[in-house]
Amino acid sequence: MTATNSTWTKSSWSQRPALQQPNWPDKAKLATALETLTKLPPLVFAGEIRTLKKQLAQAAEGKAFLLQGGDCSEDFANCTAPGIRENLKVILQMAVVLSYAGGKPVIKVGRIAGQYAKPRSADTEMVHGVEIASYRGDMVNSPEPTAEARVPDPERMVKGYYLAAATMNILRAFTRGGYAALHRVNAWNNEFVKTSPMGRSYERLARHIDNALQFMEVIGFDIDNPIINEASFYTSHEALLLGYEEALTRQDSTTGLWYDCSAHMLWIGDRTRQLDGAHIEFLTGVGNPIGMKVGPKHDLDELKRIIDKLNPENEAGRLTLITRFGAQKIDHYLPHLLRELKKEGYKLVWSCDPMHGNTYTAETGHKTRNFDNILAEIQRFFELHWAEGTVPGGIHFELTGNNVTECTGGGRNILDQNLAEKYLTNCDPRLNAEQSLEIAFQIAEMMRN
Ligand code: PEP
Numbered sequence: 001m002t003a004t005n006s007t008w009t010k011s012s013w014s015q016r017p018a019l020q021q022p023n024w025p026d027k028a029k030l031a032t033a034l035e036t037l038t039k040l041p042p043l044v045f046a047g048e049i050r051t052l053k054k055q056l057a058q059a060a061e062g063k064a065f066l067l068q069g070g071d072c073s074e075d076f077a078n079c080t081a082p083g084i085r086e087n088l089k090v091i092l093q094m095a096v097v098l099s100y101a102g103g104k105p106v107i108k109v110g111r112i113a114g115q116y117a118k119p120r121s122a123d124t125e126m127v128h129g130v131e132i133a134s135y136r137g138d139m140v141n142s143p144e145p146t147a148e149a150r151v152p153d154p155e156r157m158v159k160g161y162y163l164a165a166a167t168m169n170i171l172r173a174f175t176r177g178g179y180a181a182l183h184r185v186n187a188w189n190n191e192f193v194k195t196s197p198m199g200r201s202y203e204r205l206a207r208h209i210d211n212a213l214q215f216m217e218v219i220g221f222d223i224d225n226p227i228i229n230e231a232s233f234y235t236s237h238e239a240l241l242l243g244y245e246e247a248l249t250r251q252d253s254t255t256g257l258w259y260d261c262s263a264h265m266l267w268i269g270d271r272t273r274q275l276d277g278a279h280i281e282f283l284t285g286v287g288n289p290i291g292m293k294v295g296p297k298h299d300l301d302e303l304k305r306i307i308d309k310l311n312p313e314n315e316a317g318r319l320t321l322i323t324r325f326g327a328q329k330i331d332h333y334l335p336h337l338l339r340e341l342k343k344e345g346y347k348l349v350w351s352c353d354p355m356h357g358n359t360y361t362a363e364t365g366h367k368t369r370n371f372d373n374i375l376a377e378i379q380r381f382f383e384l385h386w387a388e389g390t391v392p393g394g395i396h397f398e399l400t401g402n403n404v405t406e407c408t409g410g411g412r413n414i415l416d417q418n419l420a421e422k423y424l425t426n427c428d429p430r431l432n433a434e435q436s437l438e439i440a441f442q443i444a445e446m447m448r449n
């Protein structure tokens with residue numbers, strides 16, 4: 001991709017209004033932190049980014065399927081080998097279900113290794129009658145509900161970089177070092193999930209895969225090769241803190257193009273995708289695959305202009321539109337959007353985020369989402385694409401490999417009154433391992449259609 005915007009530089013975004021930026025109180029400290037980040041090595045490489053983009057081009061045509069998921073907001077304290085392994089495991093399990101039962105290669109992209117900054121609907125919140133600044137992700141402030149803990153601290157961006165690097169390192173070890181080998185498909189089953197109906201369905205599927213591998217070996221295929229032994233796994237986060245993203249943006253020496261090397265894929269949130277805003281400006285100039293959230297408040301003409309700006313050459317794989325309307329509203333918004341953008345001939349990956357349009361507050365005061373609404377939005381997403389002749393190319397989840405009680409419903413039918421039992425998220429409610437697997441089996445059915 002080439003930046004046709006000739007005025008673009010990695011800092012040209014700073015001439016535009018940037019929404020959802022923290023109000024860093026100490027500007028000198030901010031400058032020092034960004035200077036430090038500018039000198040640190042990239043977290044990912046341009047070649048990997050280009051490979052992902054090629055795979056996404058396949059998803060745009062329906063020849064592959066994008067599975068993107070992870071925490072709403074990664075927690076610094078959860079940067080541990082078991083924490084990372086459990087999240088990776090559930091994504092690997094879902095990918096196996098989707099590729100084996102759904103019949104398509106699955107592109108695995110984590111919301112991981114840098115998903116540390118959050119847009120918020122309000123700048124402040126009331127805690128015990130006191131107004132304090134909102135939590136904006138671990139890379140900005142602490143979730144602890146005190147005024148001091150909520151002061152934005154730029155040093156947190158540097159810490160976030162190092163934790164993203166540590167996460168990236170262990171992910172590379174897990175995915176390349178044999179852990180993700182297909183012979184181990186059974187070993188990824190989560191202890192808690194194992195005893196559930198979902199876990200047993202998964203075990204059956206894992207047995208089929210084992211048998212297939214054994215058969216290949218018997219007839220003389222060498223199964224000791226990277227396709228079997230390694231998994232490709234990519235990282236992504238919302239490109240929200242533009243200072244951080246700029247500091248990790250580097251020029252690729254082989255092509256001369258610029259890439260944001262903080263992650264393979266970056267997405268723009270529904271709140272920060274203004275045509276003339278700083279976030280769009282920044283992302284026009286980097287060669288990464290870009291995701292863009294689209295919710296009920298979009299304006300179709302503005303959306304078309306944003307697409308032209310972000311992807312002037314209509315390169316397949318460059319742009320993924322992640323729709324998040326909610327089960328109640330998807331019928332109203334998606335068909336028109338699909339029709340209008342199809343007419344323009346845009347090459348897009350269409351992905352469904354069934355989480356952010358389905359959030360509600362339970363009577364217990366917990367922010368939650370119901371499994372049936374999540375599933376209903378996905379079902380309609382597929383059906384509406386089929387009706388319009390467009391391609392349902394991917395799915396975007398907030399999930400964890402942990403056995404949390406944050407979303408209601410699912411196989412174990414978590415009720416509102418169970419939410420308090422293991423509600424661990426710092427931000428939005430995530431599907432737990434069992435709910436995630438259950439959804440994957442359902443999506444696989446739809447993919448087969
Ligand atoms: C998110 O993905 O965590 C998020 C904030 O989404 P959206 O921009 O769609 O609200």
Ligand code: CO
Nearest residue numbers: 072398427428
């Ligand atoms: Co969220």
